[in-house]
Amino acid sequence: MASIIAENISLVFPLVGSDSRFGSRLGKKNKREGTPVGGQIITDHGRSSGIVALDHLNISLKDGDRLGIFGHNGAGKSTLLRVLGGIYPPTSGTIKIDGKVTGMFSLGLGINKDVTGYENILLKGLIYGLRKREIQELIPEIAEYSELGDFLDMPVKIYSSGMILRLMFSIASVMKPEILLLDEWISSSDKKFKRKMDERLESMLEVTPIVVIASHNEDRLYHWSNRVITLERGRVVPESKSKYQPPPPPRFRPDKDLLNRYTKLTNFAKVEEALALLPQIWPEDADLILHQTRKAALLMQLGRNDEAVTAIKKALELAPEDARLINQLGVVYFRLKEYDTAVTFLEKALRTSEGMVGKVELFEIACEKAGQTEKVDKIWELLDEVPVID
C-alpha cells in the first residue's frame, strides 16, 4: 500500500553566493505585501537569505487519493509536488514516502538532450527500476503511443517541446507507478495529443493508487481530483477563505457489494441481469443521470437502441448541456443508422467539450455516411490540429 505522510513541512530556498545581492534593496522589510505571486523573502542583515516556498504544510495521502493542488504562479505548487516526490528535502518537518514514484515535473529536466529518444527511454526505464529486457519489451508501445517514429533515433535536442512532452509522457505512462505526480505542463501539447493524453490519464487515474496534480486550471483539477487544496505563498488557504468553488457535491454513493456484482455481470456480458440490477444500484430518483446513462449503455449492448434513445433523452432533460450525454445520443443514432441526426449530436458533443468528449474518428464516418464531409474539416479547425509527424 502506497502512502505519503508529510508533517509540518516547510521549505526555504536559500539564496547563496552572489545571488543574495539581488535582494539587497529589500532592506529590513520582512514581508512583501500586495502580491500573491511567489513566496515570502527572508532577509538577514539587509540581504535576502532565502525564499519561503512552503510554510508548515500537513499532507497525508493514501491509496485512492487524488489530490489537486491549485494556486497562482509561484504559490508553491511545483515545489510541493517535488517535495512529495522526494526531490527536495524539506527544511523542517518530516516526510515519509512509501511506493514507487513517477513524477512529471518539468519538460527540460530529467532527460538527456544529447542522446536519442531510444537511449532516453532506456535510461528512464532503468531509473524506474526496470531491467534492460523489460524496457525492450515496452519500447514498441512507447514508440507507437508517442507517434514519434524515426525521431526516436534522433538526439532529443532537435525535438520540439511538444515532441519532448510526447516522449516523456509516453515513457511515464507505461511505467505503472504507485504514486503519480503531475505538473501543469501536461496541458501544453497540440489538441490531438492532448486528447490522447487525457484518455491515458483517465485510465492511469483508475489504476494508480495515489495521484497528485498541480495546475492553475481549476476545471481540470476538479475533474480529476477527489480533493483540492489551494496554495497561496506556500500556505494552504482555508476553504472558507478560498476564492474558488468547492468541488461538486459527491454523487449518490451506491452500495459497494451491489456495484461489485454489477461490474461482474457486465464483465461477463450478462447484460439482461445487469439491467435488472440497475434500479437497485442507482435508483432513478437518487441519480437520474447516472441511472439513465448506464441503462442506455446496457440497452445499446442488447441492441435495443430505441429504448436507449428514450433513456438518454430523459437524462438530457436534467442536464441539457452534458457533452457525454449528447455524445452518447449521437452514438445511438449512429447505430440506428440515422446518420444526419448522429452527425448533429456528435458534432455538438465535440464542440461543447472542445474535443474532450467523443471520438473524431466516429464523427468522420458519420459525416461520410450522411454526405456532410465538409463538417469534418471544420471540426479539425476547431480542434486546432497541428500536423503530426508521420
Add this chain to the structure above:
Amino acid sequence: MSQANHTRHASSSSVGGIAVLPSVYKTAAVDLIEGARSWRIWTVMAWHGLRQRYRRSWLGLAWITLSFALLIGVKMFIFGALSTKDISFFAPYLATGYLVFRLVSNFIIQGAFVFIAAQSWIKAEPLPLSVHLYKLLASTFIQFAYMAIPALIVCIYTNHFHAMVLLYLPLILLVYAINGVWVSAIMGVLCARHRDIRYFVANIMMVLYFMTPILWVPPATGMRAVVANMNPLTHYVEVLRTPLISGTIPWNSMAVVGVCTLFGLVTSFLVFARTRKNVIFWL
C-alpha cells in the same frame, strides 16, 4: 529500487545537534550504498556522456587513445631531449606518470562539476546523489582504459613492463576508485556551494602538474626532491608507476597514499553527509 520505500527526515530546528548527527550519517551511507547498487543507471549514463562527446566523429572514443598518444609523443620528443635519463627509461616513465596524473586530475576537475552538470537529473528524479559520483567514476575509468593503451605499448616496447604489476593492479585500481569517489564528492559539494573554487582548482591543477615528477625525474636531494616528496600526487603516481616500470614496490608511497585515502575518505564523508541535503538548493 531507489524510489521505493525511502524516507527523508529533515532535522527539525528544535532537535539538539547531537541527536541529529547519527541520522545524517546514516542517510548519507544509505545514499552511497543505494547509489552503488544502481550501477545499471550510472554505467549507462557514463557511456551516454562519453559517446555524446565524440558523436558524429568517425573515430569516436578512439580519439581518447589518439590524443593521449599524440601528447605523450610530443612530450617525449621535447622533454626527452632535455632529460639526463636515457629515453628508454624516460619514455615509459613519462607515459605512465602522465596516465595516472590524467586519472587523478580528471577526478578533481570533473568532480568540481559533478553535481552542477547533473542538475537536470537531480531536480527531476529522486535518485541517490552518489549515482552522479559513480557515473564520473565509470566515465573516468573508461577514459583511463583508452589512455592506458599507448602507455602500455610504450612500456612493452622499451622493455619496461613488469608483469608483477598485474598482481596488485586490482588493489591499486580500487584505491584509485575510492579516492575518485571521495575527491569528487567533496569537490562536487564545495563547488556547487562556492562557484569560485572550480576556477581556482583548474589553475592549481596546472601548477600541480609541473610539481609532480612526470616531465622530470626528482634528484635524490635538494629542493626538487622535497617538492616531489611533499606533493601527495607524486605518491599516487608512484604506486602504479614504480611497480609497472621498475618491478619494485614503493612502500613509502603506498603508506602515504593509504593515509591520504583514509583521511580524505573520512573528511569527505563528513562534508558530504552534512551538506547532501542542501546540494539541490545550490544548483
